[in-house]
Amino acid sequence: METTTQHPIFDLLKTHFGYDQFLPNQEEIINNVLDQKDTIAIMPTGGGKSLCYQLPALALDGTAIVISPLIALMKDQVDALKANGISAAFFNSSQPYEAQQQILKNLQNGELKLLYVAPESLPQLNFILNSIKISLFAIDEAHCISTWGHDFRPAYTQLKSLKEQFPKIPLIALTATADRATREDIANQLTIPNAKIFIASFDRPNLYLDVRPGQNRNKQILDFLKRHRDENGIIYCLSRKSTEKLAATLSANGYRTEAYHAGLTSEERTQIQENFLNDSTPIIVATIAFGMGIDKSNVRWVIHYNMPKNIDGYYQEIGRSGRDGSPADTILFYSFADVIMLRKFAEGSETETYQLAKLERMQQYAEALSCRRKALLGYFGEHITEDCGNCDICKTPPKYFDGTLIAQKVCSAVARLQEQEALGMVLDVLRGSQNAQVFDKGYQRLKTFGAAKDIPWRDLQQYAIQLLNQGVLQIYFHENGRLLLTPLAKKVLFEEKKVRLANLLQEKEQPAIEKVKRKRAELFHKLRQLRLKLAQEINKPAFVVFSDATLEDMEHKQPRTREEFAAISGVGAAKLEKYADDFLKVINRHLDSLDTNIPTHERSFRMFVEENYSPLEIAEKRGLSEDSVYGHFIKMHQLGSDFDFSQFITSEEIQQVKKAEKTLEKPEALKPYFEYFDGKIPYWKIKLGLYL
Incomplete structure (x- = not known):
């Protein structure tokens, strides 16, 4: 092995890559690899991940084997290395047989410093890997190995055999986005439990974070583009059809735009990507299939036409803008229709619970009332104390109040529950809910039981979400969504650190709130009438059926299913079985009657996506023709809701x-x-x- 003394890494950095200094964490990671130690590197897009294995490959004897997921990405990397005078090649199934044989010959002759290979093609090299000098293994986009990750790729799971086959060769796994669960899974799957983990800052301060309501998305995008002419950008959509329709709309308005999705041929996708990279097509409207590994520094904006399914993917996608360090804009359009659609995608999958929890966290980010950068970084375990000043919330903040006492109560409850419970249980304990789940675990004996009973359940929930977004609390999604305290929480509890919470209700909303209160009072009256009727049937006092406190909890939480009803304070297993159906019927009828102010097309759409009624059932229930119902779906699609018409x-x-x-x-x-x-x-x- 050639030593690092013969090849000082700073000389290699300058000679081959033209840089005078390393980016944060690069030098430490490179030295760890050169010391023959396994490494996991979590670095944001644009943070210089590739150098962390490319430079050691130059410093060490032999060939570095780089496992990379995309052919286009391999080609770009190899082209860049060759331009820097470094011998590199890629091997994959798309190459002609003659080209493959020449690459293998070069590999056997020790003429390559780096060989890129897709995980699917790696088994074809098994016969040759044992006969050559390998300097290191690099697993790029390593989150693809984890079922907890946002881009799980089954072929990556076979990489666990590398460490068994080559125990003495250092292995480095790299990714731009990995929460704690994914990091642990990467280490376990690759059988490198003792790997040193390097986590660079996830902060990209040059990105402006903006979240907007999803109404009139097309108009908002066209208005934005008028102010950003001749800039490169990417718009992400959920469906292929959406990409094509939006691309057509932008093209009709004079913008050079192409749609990119998995339905195109490999040649078409490659050409579109080339057009974007060389600036001949400045705007790409794409599904999430686009952009992984694209090293284009002058992307000035990224727009999410629909809400992503998790923060991991969202962060990686916005990270494709502003890689040159100059200011860049990111816009996320948020609508509840997107949430419904994404829930449908997750339902029935092996990791449904986990995916839905991540989706809920994404929704909470979109609805945040505090600095978005705090929420984004906090999700990845990086907690900042100052607001960023470069997001929509910081630019136009809501009204705040001193929420320190509320924060202390929430943090105290999390601590007394030994950081083992999810948000719902924490809230139930704080509210003093007398339901079966609380009593079965003996939580009614905790000091914090009922400590926030004066705060309405939904308000307390929103305050807790603000604490999540501010980095006071964090969630372990892979462990049933349990809440944990962060270092910031300990300052709140023990060092009198002040916490500001946003007011949930603005003054202009008060008339609407009064209307809601009246409607809730109507529901409480209906629940009392039902309770009286049931009590008379068994010739018992009304409280024997349910107490007023239980009815109030029903009025507040408005359960629609038996599962939700079971979480009501005062509802045990016996009463759930005996009374759930009767009370749910009253609650559901009441809530349905409140929908009269919802536009008719939206009502039909909700019945289809939320309540799973067929178009014919919707028509029958609403007294409409089936033609009208399909017309409503078309109207919702025109208004920006994603909808799959291929089912009809x-x-x-x-x-x-x-x-x-x-x-x-x-x-x-x-x-x-x-x-x-x-x-x-x-x-x-x-x-x-x-x-x-």
């Missing part, structure tokens, strides 16, 4: 309608189409075919 109409049927449209010369009414198809295609399907 096939691409062949769409083509049939389009063909009829040309034949019939675009008649205004639907009846000519209906007659054209001899009544075999219903009106609603014709309407969808014309829209899509």
